[in-house]
Amino acid sequence: MKATYFKYLLEFKRPSGTSRGVLLDKETFILEISANEKKGTGECAIFRGLSFDDRPDYEEKLKWLCENINQSPEFLKEELKGFPSIWFGYEQAIQNLKFGENLYFPSEFTEGQSAITINGLIWMGDVGYMEEQIQDKLEKGFHCIKLKIGVDWKSEHVILQKLREKFSKEQLELRVDANGGFSKEQAVTVLKQLADLHIHSIEQPIKAGNWSDMAELCAHTPTPIALDEELIGITDPEEKKKLLETIKPQYIILKPALVGGFSGSDEWISLAEQQNIGWWITSALESNIGLNAIAQYTFTKKSPMPQGLGTGALFTNNFESSLDLRNELLWFRK
Secondary structure: OEEEEEEEEEEEEEEEEEOOEEEEEEEEEEEEEEEOOEEEEEEEOOOOOOOOOOOOOHHHHHHHHHHOOOOOHHHHHHHOOOOHHHHHHHHHHHHHHHHOOOOOOOOOOOOOOOOEEEOEEEOEOOHHHHHHHHHHHHHOOOOEEEEEOOOOHHHHHHHHHHHHHHOOOOOOEEEEEOOOOOOHHHHHHHHHHHHHOOOOEEEOOOOOOOHHHHHHHHHHOOOOEEEOHHHOOOOOHHHHHHHHHHHOOOEEEEOOOOOOHHHHHHHHHHHHHHOOOEEEEEOOOOOHHHHHHHHHHHHHHOOOOOEEOOOOOOEOOOOOOOEEEEOOEEEEOO
C-alpha cells in the first residue's frame, strides 16, 4: 500500500457562531491510500482549538503514517492513540479501499432504500439571525432542532420560550448545546428553566474536566444532560468506563473525529449501553468526505434518535457529495 495526504481549507458560507467564537474557515487533511490500482479516501478531520490532537507535530504524524502505512492496524492504532482524527482518517480510507467508489459501510442506506433522521442545527448569532434559521428549519419540516446557547442566555431563553409557545414538545423536540458555556451555579438555574420548557437535553452545560461537578448536576438535573467535550482525549477503555460510572450522564454524544474514529465510537457505545446511557452521533464540521463516512457508519448503528449530521451545506468549497438532505431526512444518492 502507498499513502499520501493533502491539506484543505473549508470556507464557511457565513461566519458560524459558537460559544468559542466565530468560525470563518476550517482546516482539514485528506488521506489517500492506494493498493492494486484501487484508492481509498479518508478525512483526518482535526478541529483546531477542540481536538485532543491539535498539536504542533500533527502533520509530522500524518507523514509518519504515510511512511508506515504497511504496518499492522494494531501497531498503527497504538501509535496513533494520541491522534484520534488521524486514526479516523485511516479507518475511513481502509474501508473505502475495501468497498470502492464512495462506499464505507454498505447498507440499505447506501442502496438508497432508507434514510437517517437528523436534527436541524441553529447557529449562534443575534436574535434575528437565530429566528431566521429556526423559521427555515421549521418550513423544511424538521421535528427536532438543536440550538447553540451559552453566549447570551437571556435572549436565548426568550427564543426558546417563543418556540415552546408555538410548538408543544410532541410537535417539536428541542435540544440545546452549551459547549461548556455556564458555571455550575448558572447551570443549576438554566437546567430548571429548560425543564419548564420541556427541553429534550442540554449538551455539556459546564466545561469538561469537572467530573464531580458534572456528576452532581447529572444526579439532580430536571433536564437530561449529554456529555460531548467531556469524552475528548479519553482513549483508555477503563478510563471511559470510569468516566461514565462517575458522572452517570443521561446521554453521550459521539463525534468520531474527536473520539478515535469508528472503533473509538464503538467502545463508547458499548460502555454506554451497559449502563443504560443513551447516545447519538454528530459530525464535527468535516467536509463531505468525512460526513459521508460518518453517515454510513451511523446508519449501521441503528439509533432511533435524530442524529447530528446536518453540516454538509455549511461550506462554499466543499467536495462533491453523495448525501442528499430532503427536509429532515438524509438520503444517499447511488
